[in-house]
Amino acid sequence: MAATLRRPFNDNEHDVERRFAPRTIPDQVAEELGAEIVSGRRKAGERLVELDLARDFGVSRGPIREAIRILERRRLVDIFPRRGAYIRPLSLKSVADLFNVRTALSMLAVRTMAATPVESFIDTLARRCDELKAGVEIDDPMAFARTTTRAVKTIARGSGNELLVELLTDLANQTVWETIWKTPLDYQTRDIRRLSADLMASTLKAIRQRKPNAAVAHLGQLLESDRDRALSTLSRIRGETFDLSALTHSDGHGTMPADIAPAPRG
Template sequence: MAPRTKPVTAALSEVAAARSEPVSAGVRRLRRPLTTAEQIADAVGAMIVEGRLSAGERIGEEKLADFYRVSRGPVRDAFRILEKRRLVEIIPRRGAFVRPVTRDSIADLFNVRNALAGMAAATVARRVAADPGGNVMLKIDRRLDQLRGMAEIADCAPLDYSFQMTRIVYTIIATSGNQLLLEIWSELNDHTFWTAIWKTPQDALTRAERRKRLAQIERGIAAIHSGDPQAAEADTRLWLDLIRDRVLSNLSSSSPSGLR
């Protein structure tokens, strides 16, 4: 790898530690352990999104394998994961090269996801209006109650809080009953750099911020409860767009050269 080998390998050593951090009370992360290839992909992906690896830079397969004390097989698998996430381009007989991640590309990803979530919220609101005495909102309300509890935990981990917000959005989408929308949402998780954005805390960093975000989410879910599709979509998009803006600001300030 070019002169940036040292910061990349340093990041790899932090992956396992990050996965072993305690999870805040009230959150269950039902996740299988990451494979070695996934750990490498996550670490390198975070470096790319945060601007610590430059667009066009070649990522050395042998150096990563030596540092991680694995064969080249898991490193090649990691490159394929990163290629699927649109973070690297694999050129035959030349290696893996960093693809550009720009402010606009990150904003586009958020905008697509937020539009889908708003659409789902409107659909759920219509379901509520059609069956006002039913239990359409049961799972969504349960997720919201869990978030309320987390908002009052002084030392709640920001990543756990963000994970719970994501669970709320996923539950809204699942509750909409739109299977195609759910499949597209899952594809956006698996085939974009979305997960790399959230390898470091980006939102809800303090207790005050968590409470503020909770109030915004409560307003959105109240709109769904009201059975008003237009308000449900608008209010859901509002708090998701605020998270988008916070992440873009964070990445712009943390990138060594500034996110373009």
């Protein structure tokens, strides 16, 4: 199966932040293979043959071997001694579980940050909100998703809970989280981007006002809506059908209380 590279391999990229290019050749190979696995172009049980992949990607077997180890850490590949590497099954339920765990940690973070806000993190979150507002009119769903992720990271750091920050970082680095966002899954319309930007702005306002319940409600609505749209898109890409309500059962932490006005949708 020939690989279609999004860009030539280059270890000397200087515009990493602007283009968000992986820093090493194994990273780039892992991202390409991971995207193929997530999209369903490579199927569960398929063996990854180093020699074939080295030929397809135009690199030596060393980077391929390291890329496969990266995919193993992200739980996309199993490596068996003397048998080789095989693609693991990736269910939409496992992706939903990942979203739900990340949301639960984010709810803890925003509640803590709103209870004892730190001005420096509030200022950073305000900048992220400004970036989201500006991104509403720009048709770049993946850039909007990255800014949203940065805003959530700011909230995690603003909680002052170092373990929570580490857990969220591990979720990004040691799971399929980063890989699934290599394809636009959400924020594909102006209205969706506007609603999401409004919800993040409402989260910031609640933090400033030291209203933990309101902060949890607004951020929860944002993240749960993101989850549902992303899963629907993945379902369509992979050609799978599923019961969204069964995969995304919530314990209600993200439900907006009746006494809290929703973010503006106009």
